[in-house]
Amino acid sequence: xxxxxxxxxxxxxxxxxxxxxxxxxxxxxxxxxxxxxxxxxxxxxxxxxxxxxxxxxxxxxxxxxxxxxxxxxxxxxxxxxxxxxxxxxxxxxxxxxxxxxxxxxxxxxxxxxxxxxxxxxxxxxxxxxxxxxxxxxxxxxxxxxxxxxxxxxxxxxxxxxxxxxxxxxxxxxxxxxxxxxxxxxxxxxxxxx
Amino acid sequence: xxxxxxxxxxxxxxxxxxxxxxxxxxxxxxxxxxxxxxxxxxxxxxxxxxxxxxxxxxxxxxxxxxxxxxxxxxxxxxxxxxxxxxxxxxxxxxxxxxxxxxxxxxxxxxxxxxxxxxxxxxxxxxxxxxxxxxxxxxxxxxxxxxxxxxxxxxxxxxxxxxxxxxxxxxxxxxxxxxxxxxxxxxxxxxxxx
Numbered sequence: 001x002x003x004x005x006x007x008x009x010x011x012x013x014x015x016x017x018x019x020x021x022x023x024x025x026x027x028x029x030x031x032x033x034x035x036x037x038x039x040x041x042x043x044x045x046x047x048x049x050x051x052x053x054x055x056x057x058x059x060x061x062x063x064x065x066x067x068x069x070x071x072x073x074x075x076x077x078x079x080x081x082x083x084x085x086x087x088x089x090x091x092x093x094x095x096x097x098x099x100x101x102x103x104x105x106x107x108x109x110x111x112x113x114x115x116x117x118x119x120x121x122x123x124x125x126x127x128x129x130x131x132x133x134x135x136x137x138x139x140x141x142x143x144x145x146x147x148x149x150x151x152x153x154x155x156x157x158x159x160x161x162x163x164x165x166x167x168x169x170x171x172x173x174x175x176x177x178x179x180x181x182x183x184x185x186x187x188x189x190x191x192x193x
Numbered sequence: 194x195x196x197x198x199x200x201x202x203x204x205x206x207x208x209x210x211x212x213x214x215x216x217x218x219x220x221x222x223x224x225x226x227x228x229x230x231x232x233x234x235x236x237x238x239x240x241x242x243x244x245x246x247x248x249x250x251x252x253x254x255x256x257x258x259x260x261x262x263x264x265x266x267x268x269x270x271x272x273x274x275x276x277x278x279x280x281x282x283x284x285x286x287x288x289x290x291x292x293x294x295x296x297x298x299x300x301x302x303x304x305x306x307x308x309x310x311x312x313x314x315x316x317x318x319x320x321x322x323x324x325x326x327x328x329x330x331x332x333x334x335x336x337x338x339x340x341x342x343x344x345x346x347x348x349x350x351x352x353x354x355x356x357x358x359x360x361x362x363x364x365x366x367x368x369x370x371x372x373x374x375x376x377x378x379x380x381x382x383x384x385x386x
């Protein structure tokens with residue numbers, strides 16, 4: 001039986017496993033190659049550097065939460081309800097990732113600290129989704145006539161305690177849901193026509 | 194001429210100087226005692242530990258910005274204007290401290306990381322001031338009938354990109370004022386009657 005071809009996807013899956021086992025500080029490209037039974041040169045043919053591999057694995061990991069949020073952004077129905085659902089889904093996804101997948105979350109935090117373009121792109125994707133919801137609400141007369149992208153950035157900034165990984169230690173504290181609801185109420189009221 | 198008596202205030206002034214010279218990682222109680230020409234035992238008679246001294250010096254440093262903000266919170270005039278001025282003054286004070294007084298700002302960051310009660314108290318003072326402005330606005334019918342402390346916490350959380358020291362590296366980026374104004378607009382609109 002010929003060996004399974006070495007694809008970027010297989011490498012990224014192995015990288016996730018290796019990161020979960022050793023953590024971002026200790027995991028190496030050699031560990032990834034060993035897990036796949038190939039030479040580290042074979043890995044480098046697909047990802048030019050350890051940095052490129054770290055960015056790609058985090059991008060894939062973040063994209064898993066994009067899909068569900070993107071569906072909410074493009075759904076039908078009143079914008080106010082969709083915006084609250086979107087912010088709630090984002091907060092829940094981040095909490096889950098921080099709690100259940102600490103090593104990949106730590107990898108993400110490292111990239112945040114390095115101002116990585118992957119993190120930058122993730123934020124832009126999130127703000128675009130928010131802008132789509134707001135644009136819909138403005139179109140239906142539900143929201144006042146704001147410029148959607150400016151308003152989306154303001155909503156993103158105003159809700160950052162509930163999605164910025166720097167606040168992860170606060171996400172399990174008592175009262176965090178009440179604080180989240182209060183910010184949602186304030187923001188939604190601020191957009192209301 | 195008898196020596197000047199050793200007061201807590203003199204010790205705190207010397208501690209500020211020592212922190213500015215050596216930074217929080219290297220400054221010691223012995224450095225403070227040497228700057229004052231006293232034994233470190235004399236310093237310990239006023240502050241039981243290095244930790245107590247660090248808390249006290251940061252508390253005094255933070256209190257310097259409280260005074261100006263507190264005056265705004267208790268001023269006359271429309272609540273909307275006062276709330277915007279208060280948030281602007283807070284953002285400016287934090288930026289100035291981060292930029293012009295980096296070693297004491299670093300000391301403050303250390304205490305933030307340690308969940309110090311000094312930082313906790315500082316935040317409570319800030320939220321009380323916000324609540325006073327909001328309560329005034331509700332009383333005058335300018336703001337909708339919110340519970341002032343809950344709303345104050347929501348405003349505090351929503352504006353955290355512009356006062357939480359974790360974001361200090363972003364405060365000198367282009368576009369930060371526009372982002373600040375957009376969040377202010379959203380928050381004020383959210384409180385509006």
